[in-house]
Amino acid sequence: MTHAPIEGRAWKYGDNIDTDLLAPIGSYAGTTDAELAAGAPQCLRALDPDFAKGVKEGDIFVAGANLGIGSSREAAPLFLKLLGIRVVLARNFARIFYRNCLNIGLPALACAEADSIEMGDRLSVDPTAGTAENLTQKRTLACEPLPDHLMAMLADGGLLPHLEKRLKRRA
Protein backbone atom coordinates (compact mmCIF):
# COMPACT_ATOMS: atom_id res chain seq x y z
CA MET A 1 0.00 0.00 0.00
CA THR A 2 1.37 3.37 -0.89
CA HIS A 3 0.51 6.92 -0.09
CA ALA A 4 1.98 9.77 -2.13
CA PRO A 5 4.46 12.08 -0.32
CA ILE A 6 2.85 15.23 1.04
CA GLU A 7 4.69 18.56 0.71
CA GLY A 8 3.64 21.56 2.73
CA ARG A 9 4.33 24.20 5.32
CA ALA A 10 4.65 23.28 9.00
CA TRP A 11 2.49 24.68 11.78
CA LYS A 12 4.56 23.80 14.80
CA TYR A 13 3.30 23.57 18.39
CA GLY A 14 4.58 22.11 21.64
CA ASP A 15 3.71 19.28 24.02
CA ASN A 16 0.30 18.29 25.40
CA ILE A 17 -1.92 19.90 22.75
CA ASP A 18 -5.21 18.52 24.05
CA THR A 19 -8.57 17.94 22.40
CA ASP A 20 -10.13 20.90 24.20
CA LEU A 21 -7.63 23.19 22.47
CA LEU A 22 -8.23 21.54 19.08
CA ALA A 23 -12.03 21.37 19.37
CA PRO A 24 -13.24 23.68 22.15
CA ILE A 25 -16.51 23.00 23.92
CA GLY A 26 -19.42 24.40 21.99
CA SER A 27 -17.58 24.23 18.65
CA TYR A 28 -18.82 20.79 17.61
CA ALA A 29 -22.49 20.59 18.55
CA GLY A 30 -25.34 19.98 16.12
CA THR A 31 -26.54 17.07 14.06
CA THR A 32 -25.42 17.94 10.53
CA ASP A 33 -22.08 17.94 8.67
CA ALA A 34 -22.50 21.67 8.00
CA GLU A 35 -22.95 22.48 11.69
CA LEU A 36 -19.85 20.44 12.58
CA ALA A 37 -17.76 22.05 9.84
CA ALA A 38 -18.79 25.50 11.07
CA GLY A 39 -16.79 24.84 14.25
CA ALA A 40 -13.44 24.33 12.48
CA PRO A 41 -12.39 28.02 12.72
CA GLN A 42 -12.48 27.60 16.53
CA CYS A 43 -9.58 25.13 16.34
CA LEU A 44 -6.71 26.22 18.66
CA ARG A 45 -8.42 29.58 19.39
CA ALA A 46 -7.13 29.58 23.00
CA LEU A 47 -3.53 28.83 21.94
CA ASP A 48 -3.01 30.52 18.58
CA PRO A 49 -5.90 32.47 17.02
CA ASP A 50 -3.78 32.93 13.87
CA PHE A 51 -3.74 29.20 13.13
CA ALA A 52 -7.29 28.79 11.82
CA LYS A 53 -7.01 32.10 9.93
CA GLY A 54 -3.67 31.37 8.31
CA VAL A 55 -3.65 27.63 7.67
CA LYS A 56 -3.79 26.66 3.98
CA GLU A 57 -4.79 23.56 2.07
CA GLY A 58 -1.84 21.14 2.11
CA ASP A 59 -0.21 22.42 5.32
CA ILE A 60 1.30 20.07 7.88
CA PHE A 61 0.55 20.03 11.62
CA VAL A 62 3.52 19.32 13.89
CA ALA A 63 3.50 18.91 17.67
CA GLY A 64 5.66 17.58 20.47
CA ALA A 65 4.68 14.90 22.96
CA ASN A 66 1.17 13.65 23.79
CA LEU A 67 -0.64 15.23 20.85
CA GLY A 68 -4.39 14.89 21.26
CA ILE A 69 -4.60 13.99 24.94
CA GLY A 70 -8.04 14.30 26.45
CA SER A 71 -11.40 13.44 25.04
CA SER A 72 -12.37 10.97 22.32
CA ARG A 73 -14.03 13.70 20.23
CA GLU A 74 -13.29 13.13 16.57
CA ALA A 75 -13.87 16.83 15.89
CA ALA A 76 -10.28 17.40 17.10
CA PRO A 77 -8.53 15.80 14.09
CA LEU A 78 -11.51 16.52 11.83
CA PHE A 79 -11.11 20.28 12.32
CA LEU A 80 -7.42 19.99 11.33
CA LYS A 81 -8.46 18.10 8.21
CA LEU A 82 -11.27 20.52 7.35
CA LEU A 83 -8.86 23.45 7.67
CA GLY A 84 -6.59 21.85 5.06
CA ILE A 85 -4.01 19.93 7.13
CA ARG A 86 -2.94 16.88 5.11
CA VAL A 87 -0.61 15.09 7.54
CA VAL A 88 0.10 15.25 11.26
CA LEU A 89 3.52 14.69 12.83
CA ALA A 90 4.19 14.46 16.57
CA ARG A 91 6.83 13.09 18.88
CA ASN A 92 4.05 10.84 20.14
CA PHE A 93 0.26 10.71 20.29
CA ALA A 94 -2.56 10.02 22.72
CA ARG A 95 -4.00 6.72 21.57
CA ILE A 96 -7.62 7.67 20.78
CA PHE A 97 -6.57 10.80 18.86
CA TYR A 98 -4.08 8.74 16.85
CA ARG A 99 -6.72 6.19 15.85
CA ASN A 100 -9.19 9.01 15.14
CA CYS A 101 -6.72 10.67 12.72
CA LEU A 102 -6.21 7.48 10.74
CA ASN A 103 -9.92 6.61 10.86
CA ILE A 104 -10.86 9.91 9.22
CA GLY A 105 -8.14 9.40 6.60
CA LEU A 106 -5.62 11.88 8.00
CA PRO A 107 -2.12 10.31 8.09
CA ALA A 108 -0.53 10.64 11.55
CA LEU A 109 3.12 9.76 12.02
CA ALA A 110 5.15 9.49 15.20
CA CYS A 111 8.46 11.27 14.63
CA ALA A 112 11.05 11.18 17.42
CA GLU A 113 12.74 14.30 15.99
CA ALA A 114 9.56 16.35 15.53
CA ASP A 115 10.88 18.94 18.00
CA SER A 116 13.60 19.96 15.50
CA ILE A 117 10.96 21.27 13.09
CA GLU A 118 10.30 25.02 13.26
CA MET A 119 7.13 26.96 12.55
CA GLY A 120 6.92 27.62 8.80
CA ASP A 121 9.50 25.01 7.69
CA ARG A 122 8.72 23.33 4.38
CA LEU A 123 8.36 19.57 4.79
CA SER A 124 7.86 16.62 2.50
CA VAL A 125 6.35 13.69 4.37
CA ASP A 126 6.24 10.18 2.93
CA PRO A 127 3.80 8.09 5.00
CA THR A 128 4.66 4.91 3.11
CA ALA A 129 8.41 5.16 3.66
CA GLY A 130 7.94 6.62 7.14
CA THR A 131 10.17 9.64 6.53
CA ALA A 132 9.84 13.40 6.76
CA GLU A 133 12.17 15.60 4.69
CA ASN A 134 12.70 19.04 6.21
CA LEU A 135 13.34 21.01 3.00
CA THR A 136 14.08 24.24 4.88
CA GLN A 137 16.66 22.72 7.23
CA LYS A 138 17.84 20.17 4.64
CA ARG A 139 17.61 17.16 6.92
CA THR A 140 15.71 13.89 6.87
CA LEU A 141 13.71 12.82 9.92
CA ALA A 142 12.80 9.20 10.57
CA CYS A 143 9.18 8.47 11.45
CA GLU A 144 7.59 5.28 12.67
CA PRO A 145 6.06 3.50 9.66
CA LEU A 146 2.40 2.49 9.93
CA PRO A 147 1.44 -1.19 10.06
CA ASP A 148 0.09 -2.63 6.79
CA HIS A 149 -3.55 -2.86 7.88
CA LEU A 150 -3.57 0.87 8.69
CA MET A 151 -1.82 1.79 5.41
CA ALA A 152 -4.53 -0.18 3.61
CA MET A 153 -7.21 1.76 5.46
CA LEU A 154 -5.52 5.10 4.69
CA ALA A 155 -5.19 4.16 1.03
CA ASP A 156 -8.99 3.77 0.95
CA GLY A 157 -9.40 7.21 2.54
CA GLY A 158 -10.14 6.16 6.12
CA LEU A 159 -12.20 3.67 8.07
CA LEU A 160 -15.61 4.39 6.56
CA PRO A 161 -14.66 4.08 2.87
CA HIS A 162 -12.57 1.06 3.88
CA LEU A 163 -15.59 -0.53 5.57
CA GLU A 164 -17.84 0.34 2.65
CA LYS A 165 -15.47 -1.53 0.33
CA ARG A 166 -15.33 -4.52 2.69
CA LEU A 167 -19.10 -4.66 3.11
CA LYS A 168 -19.63 -4.43 -0.66
CA ARG A 169 -17.19 -7.27 -1.22
CA ARG A 170 -19.11 -9.34 1.32
CA ALA A 171 -22.52 -8.60 -0.24
Add this chain to the structure above:
Amino acid sequence: MGDMKRAMTLSEKIIARAAGKKKVQPGEIVTCAVDLAMMHDSSGPRLAGKMLDELGVPIWDVDKLVVVTDHYVNLPDETYVRMQTHAAEWCKSHGVKHFIQDKGICHIVLPEYGHVRPGLFCVGADSHSTTAGALGAFMVGIGASEMTGVLATGEIWVRVPETARIEVKGRLGAGVAAKDVVLKICGEHGIMGFDYQVVEFCGSGVDAMPVEDRLTLTNMAAELGAKTGIIAPDAKTAETLAAWGAGKVDVKAWRSDADATYAKKIVIDGAALGPQVAAPSSPENAADVAEHAGTKLDQAYLGACTGAKVEDLRMAAKILKGRKAAKGFRFLVAPSTARMRERAAAEGTLKVLEDAGATILPSGCGGCIGMGAARLPENAVGISSTNRNFLGFWVEAPKVSRARTA
Protein backbone atom coordinates in the same frame (compact mmCIF):
# COMPACT_ATOMS: atom_id res chain seq x y z
CA MET B 1 -2.85 -30.65 32.46
CA GLY B 2 0.77 -30.72 31.40
CA ASP B 3 0.43 -28.29 28.46
CA MET B 4 2.73 -25.29 28.25
CA LYS B 5 0.52 -22.41 29.24
CA ARG B 6 1.78 -18.83 29.14
CA ALA B 7 0.77 -16.97 32.24
CA MET B 8 -1.47 -14.04 31.32
CA THR B 9 -2.69 -10.85 32.95
CA LEU B 10 -6.43 -10.27 33.38
CA SER B 11 -6.52 -7.94 30.36
CA GLU B 12 -4.68 -10.46 28.16
CA LYS B 13 -7.17 -13.16 29.19
CA ILE B 14 -10.15 -11.00 28.20
CA ILE B 15 -8.56 -9.95 24.89
CA ALA B 16 -7.63 -13.55 24.09
CA ARG B 17 -11.18 -14.72 24.73
CA ALA B 18 -12.66 -11.90 22.63
CA ALA B 19 -10.20 -12.67 19.83
CA GLY B 20 -11.04 -16.38 19.95
CA LYS B 21 -7.46 -17.30 20.85
CA LYS B 22 -5.92 -19.38 23.62
CA LYS B 23 -3.32 -16.72 24.35
CA VAL B 24 -2.14 -13.33 23.22
CA GLN B 25 1.17 -11.49 23.59
CA PRO B 26 1.68 -7.76 24.16
CA GLY B 27 2.36 -6.02 20.82
CA GLU B 28 0.33 -8.52 18.81
CA ILE B 29 -2.50 -7.04 16.69
CA VAL B 30 -5.75 -8.98 17.02
CA THR B 31 -9.39 -8.51 16.05
CA CYS B 32 -11.81 -8.77 18.93
CA ALA B 33 -15.55 -9.43 19.05
CA VAL B 34 -17.23 -6.71 21.11
CA ASP B 35 -19.46 -7.86 23.99
CA LEU B 36 -20.77 -4.40 24.88
CA ALA B 37 -20.65 -1.02 23.15
CA MET B 38 -21.63 2.28 24.76
CA MET B 39 -22.06 5.68 23.15
CA HIS B 40 -23.54 8.93 24.36
CA ASP B 41 -25.46 11.84 22.89
CA SER B 42 -22.31 13.61 21.71
CA SER B 43 -20.46 10.70 20.09
CA GLY B 44 -23.45 8.48 19.35
CA PRO B 45 -26.59 8.97 17.26
CA ARG B 46 -25.56 12.33 15.75
CA LEU B 47 -22.08 11.13 14.68
CA ALA B 48 -21.57 7.34 14.77
CA GLY B 49 -25.30 6.80 14.15
CA LYS B 50 -25.28 9.10 11.15
CA MET B 51 -22.21 7.43 9.67
CA LEU B 52 -23.82 4.00 10.17
CA ASP B 53 -26.85 5.22 8.23
CA GLU B 54 -24.56 6.45 5.46
CA LEU B 55 -23.03 2.97 5.29
CA GLY B 56 -26.58 1.64 5.03
CA VAL B 57 -26.15 -1.30 7.39
CA PRO B 58 -28.03 -2.17 10.60
CA ILE B 59 -26.64 -2.28 14.16
CA TRP B 60 -24.80 -5.58 14.45
CA ASP B 61 -26.52 -6.60 17.70
CA VAL B 62 -29.01 -4.35 19.50
CA ASP B 63 -28.70 -6.43 22.69
CA LYS B 64 -25.07 -5.32 23.01
CA LEU B 65 -25.50 -1.58 22.53
CA VAL B 66 -26.25 0.99 25.24
CA VAL B 67 -26.94 4.63 24.37
CA VAL B 68 -26.86 7.19 27.19
CA THR B 69 -27.65 10.90 27.05
CA ASP B 70 -25.50 12.87 29.47
CA HIS B 71 -23.53 15.51 27.55
CA TYR B 72 -26.20 17.76 26.09
CA VAL B 73 -28.76 17.51 28.86
CA ASN B 74 -30.50 20.16 30.92
CA LEU B 75 -29.28 22.96 28.68
CA PRO B 76 -31.82 25.60 27.79
CA ASP B 77 -30.61 25.99 24.24
CA GLU B 78 -32.50 25.10 21.10
CA THR B 79 -29.52 23.22 19.57
CA TYR B 80 -29.29 20.89 22.53
CA VAL B 81 -33.00 20.25 22.66
CA ARG B 82 -32.79 19.32 18.99
CA MET B 83 -29.84 17.01 19.70
CA GLN B 84 -31.78 15.25 22.47
CA THR B 85 -34.75 14.75 20.20
CA HIS B 86 -32.46 13.49 17.46
CA ALA B 87 -30.84 10.97 19.83
CA ALA B 88 -34.20 9.67 21.06
CA GLU B 89 -35.61 9.36 17.54
CA TRP B 90 -32.50 7.64 16.19
CA CYS B 91 -32.61 5.08 19.00
CA LYS B 92 -36.30 4.43 18.37
CA SER B 93 -35.97 4.04 14.61
CA HIS B 94 -32.96 1.73 14.98
CA GLY B 95 -34.55 -0.54 17.59
CA VAL B 96 -32.04 0.37 20.32
CA LYS B 97 -33.15 -1.62 23.37
CA HIS B 98 -31.01 0.12 25.97
CA PHE B 99 -31.51 3.87 25.69
CA ILE B 100 -30.98 5.65 29.01
CA GLN B 101 -31.99 9.28 28.80
CA ASP B 102 -31.15 11.98 31.36
CA LYS B 103 -30.29 9.54 34.14
CA GLY B 104 -26.70 10.58 34.75
CA ILE B 105 -23.17 10.17 33.46
CA CYS B 106 -22.67 7.24 31.09
CA HIS B 107 -19.63 5.72 32.84
CA ILE B 108 -21.57 5.27 36.07
CA VAL B 109 -24.98 4.64 34.52
CA LEU B 110 -23.60 1.78 32.40
CA PRO B 111 -22.65 -0.43 35.40
CA GLU B 112 -25.48 0.95 37.55
CA TYR B 113 -28.01 -0.42 35.03
CA GLY B 114 -26.40 -3.86 35.14
CA HIS B 115 -24.61 -3.84 31.77
CA VAL B 116 -21.02 -4.43 32.93
CA ARG B 117 -19.75 -7.80 34.10
CA PRO B 118 -16.26 -9.21 34.72
CA GLY B 119 -14.58 -10.67 31.64
CA LEU B 120 -16.49 -8.62 29.06
CA PHE B 121 -14.65 -6.93 26.17
CA CYS B 122 -16.24 -3.50 25.83
CA VAL B 123 -15.79 -0.26 23.90
CA GLY B 124 -17.23 3.16 24.60
CA ALA B 125 -17.23 6.29 22.48
CA ASP B 126 -15.80 8.44 25.27
CA SER B 127 -12.28 8.65 26.66
CA HIS B 128 -13.30 7.77 30.23
CA SER B 129 -14.86 4.48 29.11
CA THR B 130 -11.94 2.96 31.02
CA THR B 131 -14.17 3.25 34.13
CA ALA B 132 -15.86 -0.16 33.67
CA GLY B 133 -12.48 -1.82 34.30
CA ALA B 134 -13.08 -1.43 38.03
CA LEU B 135 -15.58 -4.29 37.69
CA GLY B 136 -13.17 -6.66 35.95
CA ALA B 137 -14.20 -5.84 32.38
CA PHE B 138 -11.82 -4.62 29.66
CA MET B 139 -13.21 -1.40 28.23
CA VAL B 140 -11.50 1.17 26.02
CA GLY B 141 -12.48 4.57 24.70
CA ILE B 142 -12.80 5.08 20.93
CA GLY B 143 -13.84 7.81 18.50
CA ALA B 144 -17.04 8.11 16.49
CA SER B 145 -15.78 6.54 13.23
CA GLU B 146 -14.33 3.62 15.16
CA MET B 147 -17.70 3.23 16.89
CA THR B 148 -19.36 3.19 13.48
CA GLY B 149 -17.12 0.28 12.57
CA VAL B 150 -18.16 -1.55 15.74
CA LEU B 151 -21.87 -0.82 15.14
CA ALA B 152 -21.54 -2.20 11.61
CA THR B 153 -19.37 -5.26 12.27
CA GLY B 154 -19.25 -5.94 16.04
CA GLU B 155 -15.47 -6.08 15.75
CA ILE B 156 -12.44 -3.90 16.44
CA TRP B 157 -8.67 -4.28 16.05
CA VAL B 158 -6.48 -3.98 19.12
CA ARG B 159 -2.75 -3.96 19.66
CA VAL B 160 -2.44 -6.09 22.80
CA PRO B 161 -1.16 -3.73 25.51
CA GLU B 162 1.39 -4.49 28.19
CA THR B 163 0.08 -4.38 31.75
CA ALA B 164 1.55 -2.23 34.54
CA ARG B 165 0.64 -3.21 38.08
CA ILE B 166 -0.09 -0.50 40.64
CA GLU B 167 -0.33 -1.82 44.17
CA VAL B 168 -1.96 0.42 46.77
CA LYS B 169 -0.50 -0.82 50.03
CA GLY B 170 -2.55 -0.08 53.10
CA ARG B 171 -6.06 1.26 53.65
CA LEU B 172 -6.55 4.94 52.77
CA GLY B 173 -6.98 7.32 55.69
CA ALA B 174 -10.02 9.42 56.52
CA GLY B 175 -10.72 12.08 53.90
CA VAL B 176 -8.54 10.32 51.32
CA ALA B 177 -10.01 8.49 48.33
CA ALA B 178 -9.26 6.93 44.95
CA LYS B 179 -8.97 10.34 43.31
CA ASP B 180 -6.00 11.15 45.56
CA VAL B 181 -4.33 7.86 44.60
CA VAL B 182 -4.55 8.62 40.87
CA LEU B 183 -3.50 12.26 41.22
CA LYS B 184 -0.49 11.16 43.25
CA ILE B 185 0.50 8.61 40.58
CA CYS B 186 -0.15 11.14 37.81
CA GLY B 187 2.02 13.70 39.61
CA GLU B 188 4.88 11.22 39.89
CA HIS B 189 4.65 9.46 36.53
CA GLY B 190 3.08 12.13 34.31
CA ILE B 191 0.00 12.28 32.13
CA MET B 192 1.51 9.83 29.64
CA GLY B 193 3.37 7.80 32.26
CA PHE B 194 1.64 4.58 31.26
CA ASP B 195 1.37 5.21 27.52
CA TYR B 196 -0.55 2.41 25.82
CA GLN B 197 -0.36 0.16 28.88
CA VAL B 198 -3.18 -1.24 30.95
CA VAL B 199 -2.91 -0.16 34.57
CA GLU B 200 -4.06 -2.94 36.89
CA PHE B 201 -4.81 -1.70 40.40
CA CYS B 202 -4.47 -4.09 43.31
CA GLY B 203 -3.39 -4.30 46.95
CA SER B 204 -4.95 -3.98 50.37
CA GLY B 205 -5.83 -0.32 49.75
CA VAL B 206 -7.91 -1.29 46.71
CA ASP B 207 -9.46 -4.29 48.48
CA ALA B 208 -10.63 -1.99 51.27
CA MET B 209 -12.11 0.55 48.86
CA PRO B 210 -15.86 0.65 48.18
CA VAL B 211 -16.57 -0.46 44.60
CA GLU B 212 -17.92 3.01 43.80
CA ASP B 213 -14.55 4.51 44.68
CA ARG B 214 -12.68 1.91 42.60
CA LEU B 215 -14.55 3.28 39.57
CA THR B 216 -12.56 6.50 40.01
CA LEU B 217 -9.24 4.62 39.84
CA THR B 218 -10.02 3.13 36.43
CA ASN B 219 -11.83 6.25 35.18
CA MET B 220 -8.62 8.20 35.57
CA ALA B 221 -6.49 5.57 33.84
CA ALA B 222 -7.16 7.98 30.97
CA GLU B 223 -5.20 10.67 32.86
CA LEU B 224 -2.23 8.28 33.14
CA GLY B 225 -2.01 7.87 29.36
CA ALA B 226 -3.11 4.25 29.75
CA LYS B 227 -5.17 2.33 27.22
CA THR B 228 -7.39 1.36 30.11
CA GLY B 229 -7.47 0.44 33.79
CA ILE B 230 -8.63 -2.79 35.36
CA ILE B 231 -9.23 -4.31 38.79
CA ALA B 232 -9.76 -8.02 39.46
CA PRO B 233 -13.28 -8.58 40.79
CA ASP B 234 -13.83 -9.78 44.36
CA ALA B 235 -16.76 -10.52 46.68
CA LYS B 236 -17.49 -6.77 46.96
CA THR B 237 -17.67 -6.50 43.17
CA ALA B 238 -20.12 -9.42 43.04
CA GLU B 239 -22.27 -7.88 45.75
CA THR B 240 -22.37 -4.47 44.04
CA LEU B 241 -23.10 -5.96 40.62
CA ALA B 242 -25.93 -8.03 42.08
CA ALA B 243 -27.41 -4.86 43.59
CA TRP B 244 -27.10 -3.17 40.20
CA GLY B 245 -28.94 -5.99 38.46
CA ALA B 246 -26.04 -7.62 36.61
CA GLY B 247 -26.98 -11.00 38.07
CA LYS B 248 -24.56 -13.57 39.45
CA VAL B 249 -21.02 -13.11 38.19
CA ASP B 250 -17.96 -15.32 38.12
CA VAL B 251 -15.30 -13.42 40.04
CA LYS B 252 -12.76 -16.26 40.34
CA ALA B 253 -12.14 -16.77 36.62
CA TRP B 254 -11.16 -13.18 35.94
CA ARG B 255 -7.83 -12.43 37.57
CA SER B 256 -4.21 -12.25 36.47
CA ASP B 257 -2.11 -15.39 36.80
CA ALA B 258 0.29 -15.24 39.73
CA ASP B 259 3.30 -15.47 37.40
CA ALA B 260 1.97 -13.12 34.70
CA THR B 261 4.44 -10.67 33.16
CA TYR B 262 4.08 -6.96 33.97
CA ALA B 263 5.79 -4.10 32.13
CA LYS B 264 6.35 -2.47 35.51
CA LYS B 265 5.23 -2.79 39.09
CA ILE B 266 4.60 0.26 41.23
CA VAL B 267 3.77 0.39 44.91
CA ILE B 268 2.05 3.37 46.50
CA ASP B 269 1.73 3.77 50.27
CA GLY B 270 -2.02 4.16 50.73
CA ALA B 271 -1.92 4.63 54.49
CA ALA B 272 0.54 7.54 54.22
CA LEU B 273 -1.28 9.31 51.36
CA GLY B 274 -2.93 12.66 52.02
CA PRO B 275 -5.47 14.65 49.94
CA GLN B 276 -4.13 15.85 46.58
CA VAL B 277 -4.89 18.90 44.46
CA ALA B 278 -3.87 19.33 40.81
CA ALA B 279 -3.05 22.91 39.83
CA PRO B 280 -3.85 24.28 36.35
CA SER B 281 -3.75 23.01 33.66
CA SER B 282 -2.91 19.32 33.94
CA PRO B 283 -3.72 16.55 36.43
CA GLU B 284 0.02 15.88 36.59
CA ASN B 285 0.41 19.17 38.53
CA ALA B 286 -0.72 17.24 41.60
CA ALA B 287 0.56 18.09 45.06
CA ASP B 288 -0.45 17.71 48.70
CA VAL B 289 -3.39 19.97 49.48
CA ALA B 290 -1.24 21.79 52.06
CA GLU B 291 0.73 23.35 49.19
CA HIS B 292 -2.40 25.23 48.18
CA ALA B 293 -3.38 26.34 51.68
CA GLY B 294 -4.68 29.90 51.67
CA THR B 295 -5.74 29.90 47.99
CA LYS B 296 -8.86 32.00 47.73
CA LEU B 297 -11.65 30.20 45.89
CA ASP B 298 -14.76 31.52 44.17
CA GLN B 299 -16.43 28.24 43.35
CA ALA B 300 -16.46 24.56 44.26
CA TYR B 301 -17.97 21.93 41.98
CA LEU B 302 -18.71 18.52 43.44
CA GLY B 303 -19.74 16.58 40.39
CA ALA B 304 -18.62 14.32 37.52
CA CYS B 305 -18.13 10.60 37.07
CA THR B 306 -15.05 10.86 39.28
CA GLY B 307 -16.37 12.79 42.21
CA ALA B 308 -20.09 12.75 42.96
CA LYS B 309 -21.05 9.16 43.63
CA VAL B 310 -22.82 8.44 46.91
CA GLU B 311 -19.50 7.66 48.63
CA ASP B 312 -18.07 11.02 47.53
CA LEU B 313 -21.17 12.93 48.59
CA ARG B 314 -21.03 11.24 52.00
CA MET B 315 -17.40 12.25 52.42
CA ALA B 316 -18.24 15.87 51.63
CA ALA B 317 -21.27 15.82 53.93
CA LYS B 318 -19.15 14.50 56.80
CA ILE B 319 -16.81 17.47 56.49
CA LEU B 320 -19.50 20.09 55.81
CA LYS B 321 -22.07 19.05 58.44
CA GLY B 322 -22.92 22.11 60.51
CA ARG B 323 -20.84 24.44 58.31
CA LYS B 324 -21.94 27.04 55.82
CA ALA B 325 -20.39 28.26 52.56
CA ALA B 326 -19.18 31.85 52.77
CA LYS B 327 -21.36 34.56 51.27
CA GLY B 328 -20.76 34.95 47.55
CA PHE B 329 -19.08 31.54 47.26
CA ARG B 330 -20.71 29.23 44.72
CA PHE B 331 -21.01 25.62 45.91
CA LEU B 332 -22.44 23.38 43.22
CA VAL B 333 -23.27 19.71 43.55
CA ALA B 334 -24.29 17.47 40.64
CA PRO B 335 -24.64 13.83 41.75
CA SER B 336 -23.13 11.43 39.17
CA THR B 337 -26.45 9.77 38.41
CA ALA B 338 -30.16 10.13 39.16
CA ARG B 339 -30.18 6.89 41.15
CA MET B 340 -27.27 8.10 43.26
CA ARG B 341 -29.08 11.38 43.83
CA GLU B 342 -32.09 9.39 45.10
CA ARG B 343 -29.90 7.30 47.41
CA ALA B 344 -28.09 10.38 48.75
CA ALA B 345 -31.41 12.16 49.26
CA ALA B 346 -33.01 9.19 51.02
CA GLU B 347 -30.21 8.87 53.56
CA GLY B 348 -30.09 12.64 54.26
CA THR B 349 -26.71 13.31 52.66
CA LEU B 350 -28.05 15.79 50.12
CA LYS B 351 -29.83 17.73 52.87
CA VAL B 352 -26.53 18.19 54.73
CA LEU B 353 -24.95 19.57 51.55
CA GLU B 354 -27.91 21.86 50.87
CA ASP B 355 -27.81 23.13 54.45
CA ALA B 356 -24.14 23.95 53.84
CA GLY B 357 -25.20 26.16 50.94
CA ALA B 358 -25.02 23.76 48.00
CA THR B 359 -27.07 24.25 44.87
CA ILE B 360 -28.00 20.78 43.62
CA LEU B 361 -27.70 20.60 39.83
CA PRO B 362 -29.08 17.91 37.51
CA SER B 363 -26.77 14.96 36.78
CA GLY B 364 -24.72 15.18 33.62
CA CYS B 365 -21.39 16.12 32.06
CA GLY B 366 -22.09 19.84 31.76
CA GLY B 367 -19.93 21.06 34.63
CA CYS B 368 -16.91 19.11 33.39
CA ILE B 369 -17.10 20.35 29.87
CA GLY B 370 -17.75 23.99 30.65
CA MET B 371 -21.43 23.96 29.79
CA GLY B 372 -24.42 24.90 31.89
CA ALA B 373 -24.65 26.33 35.38
CA ALA B 374 -21.33 24.98 36.67
CA ARG B 375 -19.22 26.78 34.11
CA LEU B 376 -16.52 28.69 35.95
CA PRO B 377 -16.73 32.41 35.24
CA GLU B 378 -13.79 34.13 33.55
CA ASN B 379 -10.94 34.91 35.97
CA ALA B 380 -12.57 33.01 38.81
CA VAL B 381 -10.68 30.39 40.80
CA GLY B 382 -12.41 27.10 41.32
CA ILE B 383 -11.87 23.69 42.78
CA SER B 384 -13.65 20.63 41.45
CA SER B 385 -13.89 16.88 41.73
CA THR B 386 -13.64 16.31 37.97
CA ASN B 387 -10.96 14.22 36.32
CA ARG B 388 -9.35 16.89 34.14
CA ASN B 389 -8.29 20.51 34.47
CA PHE B 390 -7.00 21.20 30.97
CA LEU B 391 -7.02 24.72 29.65
CA GLY B 392 -10.32 25.03 27.86
CA PHE B 393 -11.81 22.01 29.62
CA TRP B 394 -13.61 23.88 32.32
CA VAL B 395 -12.90 27.45 31.23
CA GLU B 396 -10.51 29.06 28.83
CA ALA B 397 -8.70 30.88 31.59
CA PRO B 398 -5.69 29.28 33.21
CA LYS B 399 -6.69 30.40 36.68
CA VAL B 400 -8.41 27.22 37.67
CA SER B 401 -7.37 24.53 40.05
CA ARG B 402 -9.36 21.46 40.66
CA ALA B 403 -9.33 18.37 42.77
CA ARG B 404 -11.57 16.21 44.84
CA THR B 405 -13.50 18.66 46.95
CA ALA B 406 -13.76 16.73 50.19
